[in-house]
Amino acid sequence: MTAPLLQIRGVTAFYGKIVALKGIDIDVNEGEIVTLIGANGAGKSTLMMTIFGDPRTSNGKIIYDGQDITRLPTHLIARLRIAQSPEGRRIFPRMTVLENLQMGAAINGFAHFDQDLERVTELFPRLKERLHQRGGTLSGGEQQMLAIARALMGRPRLLLLDEPSLGLAPTYRKADLRRHPQYQCVRWHDHLPGRTKRISCLEARASRLCHGQRPDHHDRYG
Ligand SMILES: Nc1ncnc2c1ncn2[C@@H]1O[C@H](COP(=O)(O)OP(=O)(O)OP(=O)(O)O)[C@@H](O)[C@H]1O
Numbered sequence: 001m002t003a004p005l006l007q008i009r010g011v012t013a014f015y016g017k018i019v020a021l022k023g024i025d026i027d028v029n030e031g032e033i034v035t036l037i038g039a040n041g042a043g044k045s046t047l048m049m050t051i052f053g054d055p056r057t058s059n060g061k062i063i064y065d066g067q068d069i070t071r072l073p074t075h076l077i078a079r080l081r082i083a084q085s086p087e088g089r090r091i092f093p094r095m096t097v098l099e100n101l102q103m104g105a106a107i108n109g110f111a112h113f114d115q116d117l118e119r120v121t122e123l124f125p126r127l128k129e130r131l132h133q134r135g136g137t138l139s140g141g142e143q144q145m146l147a148i149a150r151a152l153m154g155r156p157r158l159l160l161l162d163e164p165s166l167g168l169a170p171t172y173r174k175a176d177l178r179r180h181p182q183y184q185c186v187r188w189h190d191h192l193p194g195r196t197k198r199i200s201c202l203e204a205r206a207s208r209l210c211h212g213q214r215p216d217h218h219d220r221y222g
């Protein structure tokens with residue numbers, strides 16, 4: 001059997017003296033969508049940021065594609081074709097939409113730039129109409145589209161989306177990464193996309209992760 005693309009083992013993280021993650025284990029296989037759910041403050045966003053090394057895990061290991069990235073500097077982690085769309089969008093507000101997308105593409109040296117631009121603007125046609133508008137003047141939902149599109153421009157192997165549906169109309173929630181099978185991803189968020197097969201629930205104070213298959217009644221979120 002092939003090893004998981006991402007293996008998180010016993011990850012613990014602190015903010016000062018406050019423990020935010022305590023011994024988290026999670027696997028993500030190549031081509032798999034895993035959804036992590038949990039109450040406010042459970043540590044979902046922290047776990048995603050820990051993969052990028054901020055905050056650093058104090059115990060445990062993060063293995064990506066067979067490489068131990070636990071102590072790797074953040075900028076080197078980003079070069080491994082791991083991309084994220086963080087909570088709160090975090091786009092570059094003074095840059096135009098196009099410049100934001102260029103920043104996403106820079107990570108892979110602008111290989112396939114035109115093709116990828118066409119692909120993400122097909123996914124989010126609203127961005128195509130606003131390529132020369134400054135990111136900071138976009139609406140909240142449009143900024144969310146831009147954050148996801150920017151992450152996709154680097155052709156990630158592992159895509160981490162923190163609450164990607166936040167602020168998006170239902171039509172865009174379904175915006176269909178399904179038609180773009182190259183965009184396999186982990187979604188750290190609040191509803192279950194159609195292709196989710198596995199759900200992990202981060203319990204309050206992040207002391208435990210329960211793993212399970214997608215329950216049928218969650219189809220209403222898809
Ligand atoms: N920069 C920080 N400094 C101190 N504590 C923090 C910091 N960021 C997060 N925390 C704390 O760590 C815990 C986990 O926060 P985190 O943002 O990971 O939760 P979450 O599961 O993403 O919640 P939500 O669903 O509200 O987005 C919370 O108790 C939070 O207050």
Ligand SMILES: [Mg+2]
Pocket residue numbers: 044045046087162
């Ligand atoms: Mg969060």
